[in-house]
Amino acid sequence: MGQSLKKIAKTADQYGYVLLVMRHAKTEPANLAGDRARELTDKGRRQAKNVARGIESLGMVPDRIACSGAVRAEQTLERMLKVFGDGPKVDYRQSLYEGGVQAVFDEIARTADKYHTLMVVGHEPTVSIASEWIASERSEQSLLNLLQLGLSPASVVMFGSDKPFSSWQVHAADLFAVLSPKDFGD
Numbered sequence: 092m093g094q095s096l097k098k099i100a101k102t103a104d105q106y107g108y109v110l111l112v113m114r115h116a117k118t119e120p121a122n123l124a125g126d127r128a129r130e131l132t133d134k135g136r137r138q139a140k141n142v143a144r145g146i147e148s149l150g151m152v153p154d155r156i157a158c159s160g161a162v163r164a165e166q167t168l169e170r171m172l173k174v175f176g177d178g179p180k181v182d183y184r185q186s187l188y189e190g191g192v193q194a195v196f197d198e199i200a201r202t203a204d205k206y207h208t209l210m211v212v213g214h215e216p217t218v219s220i221a222s223e224w225i226a227s228e229r230s231e232q233s234l235l236n237l238l239q240l241g242l243s244p245a246s247v248v249m250f251g252s253d254k255p256f257s258s259w260q261v262h263a264a265d266l267f268a269v270l271s272p273k274d275f276g277d
Contacts, residue, residue, distance in 0.1 A: 103267070106252055107253045108256055110256070112249075114245065114246050116136070116138040117134045119131075135163070140174060143172075146175075152178065153179045153208045156179045158182070158212040160187070164212050192221045196224075219241050226264070227263065249266070
């Protein structure tokens with residue numbers, strides 16, 4: 092994806108509200124307890140920490156995080172919070188595991204105006220499809236094309252708007268970055 096992190100940070104600073112949509116980090120292929128119980132691999136744990144460091148270096152540590160209740164998403168966030176600290180308000184939601192695109196929009200809509208950087212941690216294909224629906228018509232076509240390919244584990248999609256999250260609807264925010272763990276040094 093190879094985008095300049097410095098340029099991305101500058102772009103984010105232009106918006107009053109920034110949304111980060113992330114796919115959980117790399118996981119084991121199967122778990123005897125079922126899909127919801129799948130855990131991160133060693134690589135996934137490294138990815139989560141590296142992406143968190145990258146987000147922190149961009150000055151985009153979220154003040155609210157909505158995370159799927161699946162084990163792999165919770166473990167991803169647990170590793171990230173070691174970097175972010177205990178500043179973000181965290182909500183774990185089963186709906187982000189089973190509720191599809193609407194669950195992502197519900198989390199955005201229920202975010203109070205006092206929060207300016209929101210992160211949603213979820214799963215494919217929901218996170219890439221929701222991101223396509225969130226992206227405004229002003230969004231760069233090359234970034235939209237990346238979403239159509241689906242997001243690799245630990246990838247992050249970044250949006251900005253000057254309107255509070257509670258007012259966001261379909262095509263409400265400018266898509267300004269699609270980053271893979273490699274963009275953060277993994």
